[in-house]
Amino acid sequence: MTALTRPYWIEARFERREGWDDTAYPFSVPAVRTLHTLAFHPNVTFLVGENGSGKSTLIEALAVAWGFNAEGGSQDHQFSTRASHSPLHRFVRPVRAPLKARDGYFLRAESYFNTASYLEASGTFRAGQTGLHEQSHGESFFALFDKRFIGDGLYILDEPEAALSPTRQLSFLARMHELVQARSQLIIATHSPILLGYPNAWIYQASEHGLDRIEYEDTDHYQVTRNFLTRREMMLDVLLGND
Numbered sequence: 001m002t003a004l005t006r007p008y009w010i011e012a013r014f015e016r017r018e019g020w021d022d023t024a025y026p027f028s029v030p031a032v033r034t035l036h037t038l039a040f041h042p043n044v045t046f047l048v049g050e051n052g053s054g055k056s057t058l059i060e061a062l063a064v065a066w067g068f069n070a071e072g073g074s075q076d077h078q079f080s081t082r083a084s085h086s087p088l089h090r091f092v093r094p095v096r097a098p099l100k101a102r103d104g105y106f107l108r109a110e111s112y113f114n115t116a117s118y119l120e121a122s123g124t125f126r127a128g129q130t131g132l133h134e135q136s137h138g139e140s141f142f143a144l145f146d147k148r149f150i151g152d153g154l155y156i157l158d159e160p161e162a163a164l165s166p167t168r169q170l171s172f173l174a175r176m177h178e179l180v181q182a183r184s185q186l187i188i189a190t191h192s193p194i195l196l197g198y199p200n201a202w203i204y205q206a207s208e209h210g211l212d213r214i215e216y217e218d219t220d221h222y223q224v225t226r227n228f229l230t231r232r233e234m235m236l237d238v239l240l241g242n243d
Helices: 055-066 087-090 107-122 137-148 166-181 221-231 232-239
Strands: 011-014 038-039 046-051 093-095 105-108 154-160 185-189 202-207 210-214
Touching: 011 055, 038 154, 038 166, 046 107, 055 087, 055 093, 055 105, 055 154, 087 093, 105 137, 137 166, 221 232
Parallel strands: 046 185, 046 202, 105 154, 154 185
Antiparallel strands: 011 038, 011 093, 202 210
16 A cells, blocks of 8 residues: 555634634634634644643544544544533534545543543453553553554544653654555644654644644754753753753
């Protein structure tokens, strides 16, 4: 197989309809307030930004608008431990390609424990989803990526690096490429400069100015990490107030 040349999800249109209020959360978040259309790369699209910038709000709304459960899982997973997701998904209209994804998954790092508990209680296991509570957090994350994601799918991931060591993040980068070559499309919110290094991906950065597409080397994640690694002593002197 070869990578997709046209995405399953072409773009998301944010429609200003009754109930949209620019002065209230989540519509007041800068990354949302000025956003009308968000186009996706056929292979990998990243959303990045500081904590509180709105990237997770966006990724959640995208996942729910596509048909995934707000707390994560496949489209056939319907459970809720606490309905905390925003109403933004109701204003997102997906523009879909004629080619339909055969697989899909929404991974939300902060509610992954709830998803694992649901799978354990319901017995709706698939490859990579058994014994998740009996593995370390990182091992269960990677088992999901490696065994459950089978390709020909749309995968929406919120901070997949949360439980992964740097070495495992490199392994996940390789797994991402395998999925891309298996005709998959991935939309990922991340803080990881390792994952962001995936070639030819589109990167959107959420900030107080809105949502802008930028190059890898222009992300804060790359610049801060690079500066720390290449000028560690100087940055520590500044941060720790050493004389």
